[in-house]
Amino acid sequence: MENKEKFFTDFNNGLHRLGRVTLVAMVIILGTIPFVMSVYFNTPIDGAGFWAGFAKVIVVYFPVSVVEFLVYAPMLGVGGSYLSFITGNVTNMKIPVAMNAKDIAGTEVGTPEHEIISTISVATSAIVTTLVIVAGVILLVPLQPVLQNEALLPAFNNVVPALFGALGLKYFAKSPKIAVIPLLLISVLCIAVPSMISQTSILIIPSGGLALLIGFLLFKKGKI
């Protein structure tokens, strides 16, 4: 038993080392790609535009990253966490896959067996996803002239409204009590001050904050 515990501790320490090294390598690779593109196109990155966009993104998404990390890491274990956070699609893919594998193998979260099963399931899932998307991308290449046809421009110009229409229905139906006030306020603001319409990147900050506050008050009152 003691040997098993020691083996598992050593194994986990090895995964931490490997995970950190590969994550750092991946950060360097990913961070370099936009600069390579910039050189390839012979066009500079807009520094002011980058910082303005980055500041808004970090305000919204850094707290989400922290919450996801705190909630999901114990469910995924060491190897599963490193792989999930680098391969993405955590909520919609990696967590369900890891939980499905846990049920099939009959392991308990927090045990060495669960850590092994979780890592195997997440790694398999990431490899399969990559292969499926590679196959899809190969099929997409000959379709490029169709996808780039001017007639399809309205479709791709409205990809964001399509996303938020679908997501909005899902989230508003889940939490109508949280949704009503932010939706009304933002609508009234955009009707009264048309210049705000093109400033959704700023509007999401007060709207998100207000929704969080309303959610917290409803939670405290036991209404959600």
Place this chain on the structure above:
Amino acid sequence: MNEYLSQVNSGFFYLIVALALTFMTVMCVIFLVKSYRAGVKLGMDKKVLKKTITSSATFTLLPSISILLGVVALSGSLGVPFSWLRLSVIGALQYELNVAEIAAQSLGLPGLKVDMMDTGKFVTVALVMTIGILGGIFISIFFLKKYLNKVRSKPKKENTSGKPGFGAHATTAMFVGLCAAYIGAYIGQAIPRAGSDIMPLLVAIIAAIVMAVFEYFIQKKGKLVLENFSLAASMLIAMAAAVLINMVL
């Protein structure tokens, strides 16, 4: 054919993305092999380990197709190679599109409009999307070991109320706020006056209706398999509707 799209779909980018994804796949294979061997050493049944691999592979197939549909949706604005990269590494469709929209607005555009994009704007949007999503990675690099050790050594607290904490609702509330901001802006944009545009609101409504139909079958009829496609399919149907609406308007 749009010149910008031809440029962001160049063969060179396919090569770069393929190299980055090869590195990531090798990483997955190493983790898989190491864990499988450790499982065997710990005395786990090989049949269970193999079953985990096959069931995870089959379980992943349908959601992977959904991610592929996301690549199609994103490729019309950012090209196939970058969409392929973003939806294969760290990202998810909801994040990528929202961040691309934020980045485009920060560059002075009204939003992620293909006909207003050029390669200069593209590289800046690409950098915001890439750096903006690295939060979880940096947290993992610096805190994962400490956090998991702490969780493991801490005795499990009994939840006397039997109710999940606010953390479970916080992310949902955040996304409700996010959606409210966009839908509210589309409502404002649809009001008839100079510069108004009803298309984004119509597309959002169509996507919501299609999503409602999916939700009906998922929640009421128990067709859980549809959950894998509901978001991407709702979006693609609404986007197709945009082409038809454009012809009519």
